[in-house]
Amino acid sequence: MILPGMSGTAVAVDPAPPAERLPRRRGIELALIVVAVLLCVYGYCAVGLARHGTVPPGAAGYGAGLGVLALLAHVAVRLRAPYADPLLLPIAVLLNGLGLVLIYRLDLETPHDRAAPIQLIWSTLGVAFFIVVVFCLRDHRVLQRYTYVSVVGALALLVLPIFFPAVNGARIWIRIAGFSIQPGEFAKVLLAVFFAGYLAANRNALAYSGRQIWRFRRLQLPTGRVLGPIVAIWLLSVLVLVLERDLGTSLLFFGLFVILLYVATGRTGWIAVGLLLACLGAVAVGRLEPHVHSRVQDWLDPFASITAGQGPNQLAQSLFAFAAGGMLGTGLGLGHSVLIGFAAKSDFILATAGEELGLAGLLAVFVLYALLVERGYRAGLALRDPFGRLLAVGLASIVALQVFVIAGGVTGLIPLTGMAMPFLAQGGSSVVTNWIIVALLIRISDCARGQYDGTPAP
Amino acid sequence: MTKYIRRAVGLCAVLFVALLVNAARVQVVQAPSYDSNPGNRRPAIARYGQPRGDIVVDGRTITGSRDTGGQFRYERTYLDGPLYASVTGFASQLYGSTLLEGTEDGVLSGTDPMLTPLPLLNGLTRARGAGGRVVTTLDPAAQRAAFEGLGSRRGAVAAIEPSTGRILALVSTPSYDPGRLSGTGAAASGAWARLNGQDDKPMLNRAIRQTYPPGSTFKVLTAAAALDSGVVDDVDAPTRSPNPYRLPGTTTRLTNEIEGCEDASLRYAFTWSCNTVFAKLGVDVGLDGMTRTAAGFGFNDRKLRIPFSVVPSNFDLRLDRAQLALSSIGQFDTRATPLQMAMIAAAVAGDGSVRTPYLVDRTTTRGGATLTTTGPRILHQAMSASTAQRMRELMTDVVERGTGTSAAIPGATVGAKTGTAQHGIGNSGTPYAWFISWARADDATQPAVAVAVVVEDAAADRADVTGGGFAGPIARAVMEAVLGS
Numbered sequence: 001m002i003l004p005g006m007s008g009t010a011v012a013v014d015p016a017p018p019a020e021r022l023p024r025r026r027g028i029e030l031a032l033i034v035v036a037v038l039l040c041v042y043g044y045c046a047v048g049l050a051r052h053g054t055v056p057p058g059a060a061g062y063g064a065g066l067g068v069l070a071l072l073a074h075v076a077v078r079l080r081a082p083y084a085d086p087l088l089l090p091i092a093v094l095l096n097g098l099g100l101v102l103i104y105r106l107d108l109e110t111p112h113d114r115a116a117p118i119q120l121i122w123s124t125l126g127v128a129f130f131i132v133v134v135f136c137l138r139d140h141r142v143l144q145r146y147t148y149v150s151v152v153g154a155l156a157l158l159v160l161p162i163f164f165p166a167v168n169g170a171r172i173w174i175r176i177a178g179f180s181i182q183p184g185e186f187a188k189v190l191l192a193v194f195f196a197g198y199l200a201a202n203r204n205a206l207a208y209s210g211r212q213i214w215r216f217r218r219l220q221l222p223t224g225r226v227l228g229p230i231v232a233i234w235l236l237s238v239l240v241l242v243l244e245r246d247l248g249t250s251l252l253f254f255g256l257f258v259i260l261l262y263v264a265t266g267r268t269g270w271i272a273v274g275l276l277l278a279c280l281g282a283v284a285v286g287r288l289e290p291h292v293h294s295r296v297q298d299w300l301d302p303f304a305s306i307t308a309g310q311g312p313n314q315l316a317q318s319l320f321a322f323a324a325g326g327m328l329g330t331g332l333g334l335g336h337s338v339l340i341g342f343a344a345k346s347d348f349i350l351a352t353a354g355e356e357l358g359l360a361g362l363l364a365v366f367v368l369y370a371l372l373v374e375r376g377y378r379a380g381l382a383l384r385d386p387f388g389r390l391l392a393v394g395l396a397s398i399v400a401l402q403v404f405v406i407a408g409g410v411t412g413l414i415p416l417t418g419m420a421m422p423f424l425a426q427g428g429s430s431v432v433t434n435w436i437i438v439a440l441l442i443r444i445s446d447c448a449r450g451q452y453d454g455t456p457a458p
Numbered sequence: 459m460t461k462y463i464r465r466a467v468g469l470c471a472v473l474f475v476a477l478l479v480n481a482a483r484v485q486v487v488q489a490p491s492y493d494s495n496p497g498n499r500r501p502a503i504a505r506y507g508q509p510r511g512d513i514v515v516d517g518r519t520i521t522g523s524r525d526t527g528g529q530f531r532y533e534r535t536y537l538d539g540p541l542y543a544s545v546t547g548f549a550s551q552l553y554g555s556t557l558l559e560g561t562e563d564g565v566l567s568g569t570d571p572m573l574t575p576l577p578l579l580n581g582l583t584r585a586r587g588a589g590g591r592v593v594t595t596l597d598p599a600a601q602r603a604a605f606e607g608l609g610s611r612r613g614a615v616a617a618i619e620p621s622t623g624r625i626l627a628l629v630s631t632p633s634y635d636p637g638r639l640s641g642t643g644a645a646a647s648g649a650w651a652r653l654n655g656q657d658d659k660p661m662l663n664r665a666i667r668q669t670y671p672p673g674s675t676f677k678v679l680t681a682a683a684a685l686d687s688g689v690v691d692d693v694d695a696p697t698r699s700p701n702p703y704r705l706p707g708t709t710t711r712l713t714n715e716i717e718g719c720e721d722a723s724l725r726y727a728f729t730w731s732c733n734t735v736f737a738k739l740g741v742d743v744g745l746d747g748m749t750r751t752a753a754g755f756g757f758n759d760r761k762l763r764i765p766f767s768v769v770p771s772n773f774d775l776r777l778d779r780a781q782l783a784l785s786s787i788g789q790f791d792t793r794a795t796p797l798q799m800a801m802i803a804a805a806v807a808g809d810g811s812v813r814t815p816y817l818v819d820r821t822t823t824r825g826g827a828t829l830t831t832t833g834p835r836i837l838h839q840a841m842s843a844s845t846a847q848r849m850r851e852l853m854t855d856v857v858e859r860g861t862g863t864s865a866a867i868p869g870a871t872v873g874a875k876t877g878t879a880q881h882g883i884g885n886s887g888t889p890y891a892w893f894i895s896w897a898r899a900d901d902a903t904q905p906a907v908a909v910a911v912v913v914e915d916a917a918a919d920r921a922d923v924t925g926g927g928f929a930g931p932i933a934r935a936v937m938e939a940v941l942g943s
Contacts, residue, residue, distance in 0.1 A: 259466050262465075262466070263459060263462040263463055264462075266461070303495065306496065312495075316495075316497060320492050320493075320495065320497075320500065322484045322485050322489075323484060323485060323488060323492030323498075324493065325485055326485055326486065327486060331584075334584075336499070359481060363478060366474060366477055366478055369474075374467070374470075377466070377467045377470070380463055381460060381464075386459065389463065396470075397466065400470040404473040404474070404476075404477060407477050407481075408473075408477060411484050412480070413480040
């Protein structure tokens with residue numbers, strides 16, 4: 001999976017001379033975007049045909065809107081990131097468009113609560129941020145200067161919702177002028193920048209210095225002095241969990257940190273310590289925090305509430321929806337995933353995909369995410385600067401972890417944690433954040449593929 | 459660093475594979491058990507997602523479907539709901555379905571495999587067959603005559619075509635409108651609570667789900683057993699029976715309400731309903747002969763379906779001689795459904811064989827293509843054809859000059875037997891007026907109808923409660939309706 005002319009080893013000091021100019025592949029990107037938009041318009045029409053027997057009147061407008069957004073993003077990439085990976089943007093467009101179709105489809109069941117138009121506004125905002133990032137951020141290495149500004153910003157964003165009332169048991173929203181924002185979503189990107197900057201600067205110290213406190217065969221635990229940062233992040237995660245009852249975000253931060261720490265230092269000991277701390281935190285919180293405890297109980301026996309005569313809970317309804325989908329699904333608009341209840345459009349959006357598109361459609365969605373993640377990692381592999389590599393790995397890992405945590409949760413693989421399926425789920429902050437993540441990956445991949453074409457790095 | 463990035467990629471790959479495997483587990487392996495979980499509403503949503511097929515009486519649909527646009531989209535409606543409730547039952551989103559709505563649910567709801575000619579293709583497209591039709595054997599005129607004849611009284615009527623076993627009328631009163639139980643709203647649950655709370659149990663199908671002491675109408679069976687077993691050869695010969703009759707092994711003396719029963723002939727005893735004669739005849743036939751004949755008519759049959767199940771009528775298999783004597787005049791533990799008594803009348807009217815009664819003539823697709831048909835089937839030979847012939851004579855005498863004159867129809871031969879079952883301690887319970895009969899138009903070769911009527915009436919003066927006076931006119935109205943149509 002390595003581009004020609006690039007060796008797989010981490011030789012950042014002395015790059016090999018460019019063999020040939022890489023193709024830009026912007027035409028392929030455009031073609032894929034057109035396919036993605038057409039697929040989404042087809043889905044939109046399919047919902048209308050299934051429900052009312054006619055093509056929905058908004059189909060042309062929806063297609064035009066999505067198409068214009070995608071084209072603007074494409075033009076931005078063409079102008080400012082001509083060597084960027086051609087798969088990233090079409091995948092984002094397809095996932096976002098599919099999300100809009102699914103939300104529109106669920107809106108039909110809840111006429112008093114239409115989420116698709118708001119989601120379209122947020123998507124537009126997300127694409128705007130995408131364009132701004134692609135235009136204004138000429139080189140991702142600039143971000144390294146803001147390592148500590150980022151962490152301060154991230155902490156501020158994380159702490160902010162504590163002063164706002166809890167919604168559905170979690171203190172992660174702030175409401176301003178009718179819009180609710182989830183600051184923790186934006187904090188993800190800032191934390192990834194901080195982790196990448198901090199680890200790029202201190203990786204050697206973390207890997208090699210200090211006194212090792214325990215050694216058993218090849219498993220080498222890190223030294224006491226450098227254990228500090230990881231313990232600090234662990235405490236932060238637990239704090240987020242306890243104060244905001246946001247298991248998902250806490251899990252994501254911690255997983256992100258452990259992965260980056262491992263990638264930066266290559267010390268398996270970090271993984272061991274990370275897993276140990278995670279288990280400790282999980283057990284302690286699972287015992288003490290009723291919100292989390294009930295999630296674990298639901299996971300162990302999703303149908304307990306049915307046996308108890310209280311009717312199916314959300315997880316049980318989600319499993320029913322997936323089961324009803326079977327191999328090929330009921331078809332868009334013909335499922336009953338609305339039975340899941342209030343989180344059907346957000347945390348449980350994947351259940352609608354599973355029911356109406358079936359296992360086949362779900363696999364396609366998973367493959368899209370996997371491709372997005374793989375392209376992110378690939379950009380990281382192709383770069384030479386440690387900060388860029390860690391940032392790419394961090395951003396790709398955010399997507400991967402998030403998909404795993406929420407998809408695993410709604411399909412009963414792991415205990416459910418409230419989290420948004422990237423691009424698919426209803427949620428403004430999430431859509432905007434994911435567009436920013438894709439913009440950063442575009443920037444990084446442009447640098448990774450462009451740095452070999454002979455032009456000097458800015 | 460590259461090595462470690464690759465390992466991180468490997469970790470992500472493991473996570474995605476775990477998601478895929480788990481998705482396949484949920485959507486394919488576990489799917490059937492999730493689909494059938496009682497908490498899963500989807501089966502019910504699918505079932506009510508299309509109009510339900512209709513039940514047809516004489517070419518006219520008596521049911522319908524109303525589109526509510528809700529989650530359980532189509533609600534059941536009924537034309538003349540109370541008139542046919544004892545046949546259709548109800549189909550309720552909240553309370554399930556009963557009677558024909560219950561047993562024919564596969565056809566009506568469209569799940570019957572016969573409605574999907576290409577099961578594989580349908581499994582792929584998830585198309586559900588349109589609900590089929592259930593065509594009943596009912597005669598609407600007879601059904602209405604029975605319903606109106608019973609009026610506001612508690613009671614039941616069953617009418618059968620003797621030559622086939624087709625059920626022409628099946629009525630239970632008081633009745634209810636099954637349409638009130640359709641839907642999911644408070645109206646349906648309120649109606650349910652109200653119907654279940656009523657003393658006279660309108661949802662109880664008295665024609666098939668309630669057994670009554672048959673009283674004197676049971677003497678048809680006893681007479682048939684006596685003739686068939688040879689205990690009586692000549693219906694006009696004296697039977698050498700005392701009056702009063704001392705129940706064997708006891709000091710209890712059985713008496714009659716009328717004169718002339720001592721040593722009466724079978725014809726006289728049948729026409730005027732002498733208890734003493736029939737009690738003695740039952741003992742003379744013996745327990746074996748009586749239970750065999752009773753079983754031949756359908757007593758103690760737990761398997762009878764028309765197509766919904768019928769409560770078995772009871773004739774005890776172990777009786778001492780005194781109990782046998784009482785059982786032989788329809789008392790003690792003898793209990794019968796109105797349908798069972800109609801089957802007895804039908805066996806007499808025919809050639810002595812009992813046809814399986816049936817209510818569904820055929821089922822068809824929505825378009826009318828036949829799926830299944832039900833035809834006449836002989837259940838048992840209850841008595842010989844010659845015995846049936848002599849029984850017809852006896853029953854005709856009852857109408858011509860006995861207790862059943864109220865059922866006489868000009869232009870037709872009618873046979874009948876009346877009964878009054880007083881029961882409870884010291885006869886304190888509600889008396890039941892019974893009437894079983896059959897009728898043959900004078901220009902026809904075969905009897906067209908056999909009827910059983912039972913009327914419970916607590917308000918009536920007990921002395922007046924006789925089968926002939928109360929139940930006879932209802933039976934005549936039903937028979938006239940069948941003969942006239």
